[in-house]
Structures are given as structure tokens and as C-alpha cells.
Amino acid sequence: MSTQLPTYSLRLHTRVLMSTAPRQSQQQRHRRLRLRRVFDLFDCDGDGIITQAELSGALGRLGLALGAQAGALDSVVAAYIAPGMPGLRFADFEALHDELDGGQGEGPEEEDEEREMREAFAVFDENGDGYISAAELQAVLGRMGMPEAGSMARVQDMIAAHDRDSDGRVDFHEFKAMMAEGNGV
Numbered sequence: 001m002s003t004q005l006p007t008y009s010l011r012l013h014t015r016v017l018m019s020t021a022p023r024q025s026q027q028q029r030h031r032r033l034r035l036r037r038v039f040d041l042f043d044c045d046g047d048g049i050i051t052q053a054e055l056s057g058a059l060g061r062l063g064l065a066l067g068a069q070a071g072a073l074d075s076v077v078a079a080y081i082a083p084g085m086p087g088l089r090f091a092d093f094e095a096l097h098d099e100l101d102g103g104q105g106e107g108p109e110e111e112d113e114e115r116e117m118r119e120a121f122a123v124f125d126e127n128g129d130g131y132i133s134a135a136e137l138q139a140v141l142g143r144m145g146m147p148e149a150g151s152m153a154r155v156q157d158m159i160a161a162h163d164r165d166s167d168g169r170v171d172f173h174e175f176k177a178m179m180a181e182g183n184g185v
Contacts, residue, residue, distance in 0.1 A: 027113060032094070034116065034179065039093050041144065051087035052077060061143045062123065076100075121175050131169040134159050 042050045042058040052074055080096040081088055088096065124132040124140050134156045141149035148154050162170050162178045170178075
């Protein structure tokens with residue numbers, strides 16, 4: 001098993017990298033790769049489709065329980081599900097994300113990309129101190145139901161794989177470098 005720190009997903013499909021059009025900017029490829037990681041995380045059974053139940057469950061595990069707003073989310077998501085499909089395929093998910101992101105999908109500004117990166121980092125930096133510790137990573141992985149959360153030694157290895165200054169934690173710049181490398185498992 002790889003010891004790389006997962007960001008939003010713990011499965012990186014190399015076919016995403018291979019299928020990216022050569023004319024896409026590097027920024028667009030990174031955006032699409034990050035979005036694919038989110039998709040893969042939400043696709044709990046790995047069938048390439050996110051059902052409404054998988055989406056609700058993933059948001060709940062991330063602490064984003066919607067309560068009364070769940071019905072509104074369901075109707076928005078349903079509009080992006082192709083007829084005859086049980087849920088969102090990646091292209092549907094990407095279109096939904098672009099719509100919710102205000103149409104920024106085709107070419108996000110550098111500041112939008114930085115904002116998205118900081119939001120992703122904040123999911124793991126639970127106490128807001130600017131670092132992802134092994135305990136924080138373990139807690140987030142546990143909420144996501146990831147088996148890596150069961151072993152602190154495994155989690156520490158994941159941190160060490162990206163801890164460039166050897167302080168035992170991952171700061172935002174190390175996280176950003178990891179994302180730029182396209183690493184994930």
C-alpha cells in the first residue's frame with residue numbers, strides 16, 4: 001500500500017490522467033483531478049456512479065449534514081442524473097460541481113484554485129492551526145470509514161511521506177506540493 005496522504009479521495013484512477021485532453025491547461029487538469037478524487041471518495045462502492053444515498057452519506061461523514069436542506073439537495077442532484085441512471089456519473093458530477101461553483105469550471109482563476117486548495121486542506125486541519133497532524137488525519141479518515149484510520153503507525157507513515165520539513169505534520173505548502181504532484185492512492 002502507498003503511504004501517500006489522501007486529500008479528498010483515497011483512490012486515484014490513472015485513467016483520469018490519461019483521458020485529459022492535451023489542450024487542457026495544467027490548471028484545468030489539476031482541477032479535474034481534484035474533482036475526480038472527490039467523486040471517487042463519494043462513490044463508496046466504486047461502481048463509477050454516486051447515488052443520492054452515497055452523496056448524503058459522504059457529506060454527513062464530512063460533518064456537512066444537511067437536515068432540512070436534504071430535499072433541496074436531492075432535487076438539484078436529480079436534475080443532473082441522466083435518464084435511466086441510478087446516480088451521477090463523473091461527467092454529471094462535474095457538470096453539477098461547475099453549476100454550484102458558479103460556472104467557474106472551464107478555467108478557474110488562480111485565486112479560485114488557491115481557495116479550493118485551502119478548503120480541501122481545512123477538511124483535514126480540524127483545529128485550524130495550519131497543520132495536518134497524524135491525529136487529525138486519523139480522525140478524518142475514521143469519519144470517512146477508511147481502513148487506514150485503524151492504525152496510527154499507518155497514518156504517521158502517510159504524514160511522513162509528504163512532510164518535507166520533518167516536523168511530524170503536513171503544512172499547507174506541503175499539502176499543495178502533494179496535490180501538484182498528483183499523488184493519491
